[in-house]
């Protein structure tokens with residue numbers, strides 16, 4: 011299936027979370043922090059810490075680690 | 090009577106559901122994960138377990154077979170309430186459910202301690218490293234350290250080794266002598282597990298260093314090296330023992346924090362655990378809380394591992410069946426043979442582990458003024474000290490509200506306890522039991538779309 | 548025994564404003580609170596410093612002076628409390644509603660509040676994300692915002708630097724009086740303080756203190772919820788509210804009332820307030836209130852449908868029977884001064900209230916005629 015990563019179409023497989031999908035693509039950094047512009051990636055891996063938040067289908071602050079990839083999904087990461 | 094609501098589809102929730110099903114009852118399991126299994130049985134959809142898959146498949150098979158059990162996976166409870174004997178949960182798909190019986194099986198998450206650089210990409214919790222590996226084979230890095238305290242560090246390091254990660258060391262901050270024997274005291278399975286982990290680690294020549302900790306992580310935009318040091322029995326760094334090592338990731342874990350968010354919203358009484366001061370649901374012998382019809386099992390009643398979670402889940406499931414009039418108390422007794430003593434035995438063992446792998450106060454000496462305590466709001470140690478010493482905050486809540494520590498998206502799940510300890514130390518009196526309870530007060534358990542909320546009113 | 552010129556009971560924004568202004572005037576002040584600093588309604592307020600929702604002349608005068616006093620304080624002690632002159636926008640989508648707003652604006656204008664009617668194009672400049680179906684509104688450049696808890700904390704810090712004291716976790720147990728019934732001291736759970744002046748700034752609980760001193764005062768709680776969204780890049784620049792809000796404040800019906808007051812904060816979260824219910828101190832969450840606030844906010848800013856609710860907080864606004872604050876000396880107990888009952892405006896109007904009270908205690912002229920605020924209006928004394 012296809013998804014859109016920062017507007018670019020990429021091939022993805024089902025049954026994978028956004029977070030692990032990106033990590034496998036060596037995309038460790040998922041966002042920059044609001045105040046100090048520091049890079050962050052996944053920390054807790056289970057939806058608790060909200061460090062892995064990215065924009066998914068225009069909705070901000072979605073936890074990459076617990077969001078499953080869907081065909082056509084649009085993911086915005088800042089790195 | 091409406092079907093029982095089970096919040097959490099981990100070992101405890103699953104085993105409770107099976108008991109309810111066996112008694113001819115019905116239940117709905119809600120879990121935010123896409124699949125059943127909780128933290129322990131986190132797995133890819135085409136399940137491939139390194140071990141202990143049989144128990145999972147047996148439970149899953151029985152749940153799937155029984156028409157009375159519905160599994161709503163990939164769904165979060167964002168709010169829960171209890172009024173006049175009825176529990177209501179609101180789900181992030183915009184629906185809500187009510188029932189006279191509800192099981193809190195929300196489990197636990199890694200407890201974390203801060204140190205300079207713990208917020209760098211490449212730094213994960215031990216459970217998180219394990220979770221992404223189990224769920225999809227993702228690796229947190231290529232050359233990593235596993236550090237913290239607790240028996241859980243070993244399986245994490247072993248899984249990473251098996252997955253081909255170079256584990257540069259397992260650093261256990263506590264000094265634990267003869268702990269394999271300790272584990273052996275409980276049952277053969279634990280003993281075998283531990284022996285297996287040691288075998289994997291020693292085959293890979295992974296150094297296991299007792300009394301060591303990661304005290305700093307460094308790197309330009311991601312972890313490039315760590316500073317490790319020998320610590321004394323109080324976790325204070327021993328002078329002259331500092332080493333710097335290259336690595337690209339770290340997994341740190343300091344035991345677990347029971348997730349009390351839903352329990353707190355339901356208004357159940359809680360205990361503060363005498364050993365580690367974690368807040369746990371107070372339950373009776375039947376796993377029923379102070380609120381009639383609200384039961385709790387697994388880590389939410391105290392961290393004890395998968396076997397305790399399974400046992401408590403069964404006890405709760407049987408008790409729920411009795412309360413719903415599905416089986417008699419005599420029948421319940423027959424179904425419960427051995428459960429109570431099993432529970433006592435494991436609980437005792439779990440408490441012994443908690444004492445051995447306690448977090449000692451000296452960890453605060455690893456902080457420097459610029460160390461981030463609250464990852465969400467980027468609040469530093471210095472800022473927290475400032476609201477106490479300059480602005481006169483004299484309790485945890487005020488310090489939090491004035492510094493924004495714990496006010497971010499995780500709602501203090503990660504930093505709440507640790508910040509309470511820091512503030513307690515700065516003020517000079519430890520956080521009270523009620524202050525520790527207050528950390529779990531999150532009326533909105535998970536963020537909910539404003540649109541979903543607005544549509545609910547229609 | 549400790550002595551003080553004035554004992555202020557209550558370390559909320561009102562008490563700390565009084566304490567700050569009195570300490571700056573050279574008085575020795577001791578602030579006493581049974582809880583922590585800013586642990587009452589101040590810790591649950593939104594931080595709007597509004598001139599735009601004021602209708603009654605004395606309230607307008609108090610709000611206008613207070614608004615300016617906020618900025619003067621920031622100049623004096625430093626703006627460590629996120630004070631901003633962000634401006635407000637009041638809107639209505641009905642002709643009748645707009646007519647009401649225009650009428651109010653011209654009334655306010657006559658009493659010193661700057662009001663500008665803006666058309667759709669200008670509105671889009673001020674708030675690019677506002678629903679395009681909103682074609683006209685009133686812009687209030689004078690509306691401001693602060694972080695209320697930080698404000699109280701920094702005010703009290705200054706009080707301490709001016710040789711004042713702040714006693715947290717100290718319960719007021721009673722008052723000592725002389726033969727004439729004038730206050731001579733305050734008995735607390737720590738020790739007695741000898742003083743001739745007491746300021747009752749205990750907000751929702753002010754009636755209890757009045758009773759303890761042998762008088763009476765009717766201050767009641769009015770519950771309100773505020774929704775806090777997950778953080779977002781700056782989407783909303785003013786405090787934006789619809790006309791219903793103003794109607795709500797003056798309303799006398801106990802059932803749920805709500806209308807969206809939407810604003811962004813420094814930390815990136817967006818606050819959506821504020822519901823109003825008079826149901827005593829019931830802290831349970833009312834789902835209907837949350838749903839209504841969410842719906843109303845989205846109707847003003849459709850972009851909010853892409854955001855999530857993160858937290859809800861709730862507080863109890865202290866209100867008096869005529870919805871005006873109670874500021875001045877008790878009609879029965881000499882030396883007891885009340886400064887309470889500011890309802891949904893206590894943050895905005897705290898500095899002006901502190902100035903009035905300080906002038907009264909020092910026997911100096913007040914910046915406005917404070918008669919409408921005097922406690923005697925409820926105390927059976929003409």
Ligand SMILES: Cc1cc2nc3c(=O)[nH]c(=O)nc-3n(C[C@H](O)[C@H](O)[C@H](O)COP(=O)(O)OP(=O)(O)OC[C@H]3O[C@@H](n4cnc5c(N)ncnc54)[C@H](O)[C@@H]3O)c2cc1C
Pocket residue numbers: 056096097098099100101102119120121122126127128129130164165166167194195196197198199215216217219220244345348351386387388389394395398534535
């Ligand atoms: C990240 C992590 C990894 C772990 N890995 C291992 C391991 O490899 N080996 C081991 O022995 N132990 C592991 N543990 C320890 C684990 O806690 C126990 O072994 C066991 O899983 C506890 O079972 P439980 O039923 O109490 O809770 P859990 O297994 O934690 O299950 C709780 C479930 O509730 C769900 N939940 C919680 N709140 C909500 C909500 N509001 N809405 C919807 N769903 C909700 C969670 O998603 C979760 O699936 C791990 C713990 C963590 C935190």
Ligand SMILES: Cc1cc2nc3c(=O)[nH]c(=O)nc-3n(C[C@H](O)[C@H](O)[C@H](O)COP(=O)(O)OP(=O)(O)OC[C@H]3O[C@@H](n4cnc5c(N)ncnc54)[C@H](O)[C@@H]3O)c2cc1C
Pocket residue numbers: 556557558559560561562579580581582583584585586587588589590591592593594595596597717718719748749750751752755756770771772773820821860861862863864865886887888889890891892893894895896
């Ligand atoms: C949801 C909500 C939103 C609001 N938004 C705004 C807004 O945007 N703008 C605005 O201007 N206002 C707003 N308000 C109103 C504002 O918060 C209040 O008017 C204001 O905080 C009142 O301050 P206070 O100092 O009088 O009371 P409090 O902050 O309640 O302080 C009273 C203090 O007295 C102490 N106390 C009580 N009894 C005793 C005793 N016996 N002995 C010792 N100490 C005692 C308490 O512990 C407390 O600290 C809002 C209120 C709510 C609930």
Ligand code: FES
Pocket residue numbers: 029051052053054055056057058059060061062063073074075076
């Ligand atoms: S990594 Fe913690 S929430 Fe996703």
